[in-house]
Amino acid sequence: MVRTMKTKNLQIQNKISELHRINQVIDALFMEWELPVKSKFKVILAVEEVFANIVNYAYDIREQPIDLQFLFENEMLTIRVLDYGKPFNPLQFDSEAEIKKPIEEKESGGIGIHIIKSVMNEINYQRKNGRNILTLKKTF
Amino acid sequence: MKIEETRNEHAYIVKITGKVDTASYRYFENTMLDVLETEKNVLLDCTDMTYISSAGIRVFLMVLKTLQSKNGQLKLCGIRNDTKEIFEISGVSKLFEIYTTQLEAYTNFD
Incomplete structure (x- = not known):
């Protein structure tokens, strides 16, 4: 059996305008790696929510790089997102409680984390060498 | 994203075309304000x-x-299945009155 591993790395800045570039890369990956199109919006959504959290909460004003690493192996897509921002572990955020809150108390960050947890099969957080490393896994 | 606004005898209609994401939502938010x-x-x-x-x-x-x-009313119509799924995942779909067509929504305004 031939096992193939496909990878793609992308470095972006912590600016909202970079979202278009991220989406273009994910679009291209789904085509090149022949991933199931029906799952594409979920991957785009999860990556946008992670990116938006970093841009909105992790950094102060300075421009900083964010690294995105995509890896596809054994029917599993792994996405690692690395940033140098403040420590933030989304797994510790109680998104279930956030979703049950009345409308006036809901925050978009909380909804975003709930979305990430719902559309991905596995999420892992590490703080290492001054970086937040969030790993998302999606099986097809 | 494109936004088109129309008023008729039933309601003020805001039609959204394209993507409402982190990069575009502010335009939508300002329009709605x-x-x-x-x-x-x-x-x-x-x-x-x-x-x-x-x-x-x-x-x-x-x-x-x-x-x-x-004491106003908000209704939604025509949500596609994949975007509706995002509302469901977000735990907010039950908060909204969702109809299939504009016509169906009009008849339900008080």
Whole structure:
């Protein structure tokens, strides 16, 4: 059996305008790696929510790089997102409680984390060498 | 994203075309803040809204909350299945009155 591993790395800045570039890369990956199109919006959504959290909460004003690493192996897509921002572990955020809150108390960050947890099969957080490393896994 | 506004005898209709994401939601939010200054009955036509993320959902919640606080009404129509799934995942779909077509939504405004 031939096992193939496909990878793609992308470095972006912590600016909202970079979202278009991220989406273009994910679009291209789904085509090149022949991933199931029906799952594409979920991957785009999860990556946008992670990116938006970093841009909105992790950094102060300075421009900083964010690294995105995509890896596809054994029917599993792994996405690692690395940033140098403040420590933030989304797994510790109680998104279930956030979703049950009345409308006036809901925050978009909380909804975003709930979305990430719902559309991905596995999420892992590490703080290492001054970086937040969030790993998302999606099986097809 | 494109936004088209129409008023008829039933409601003020805002039709969203394209993606409401982290990069585009502010335009949608600003449009809605203007609309909310004068309108009480609002229909958001989502027939051609192809995508929404939590940034956009937060605007939908803001519109709902504002209209509720002044005894207005918000209705949604034409949401596509994949975008509806995002509302469901977000745990907010039950908060909204969702109809299939504009016509169906009109008949349900008080």
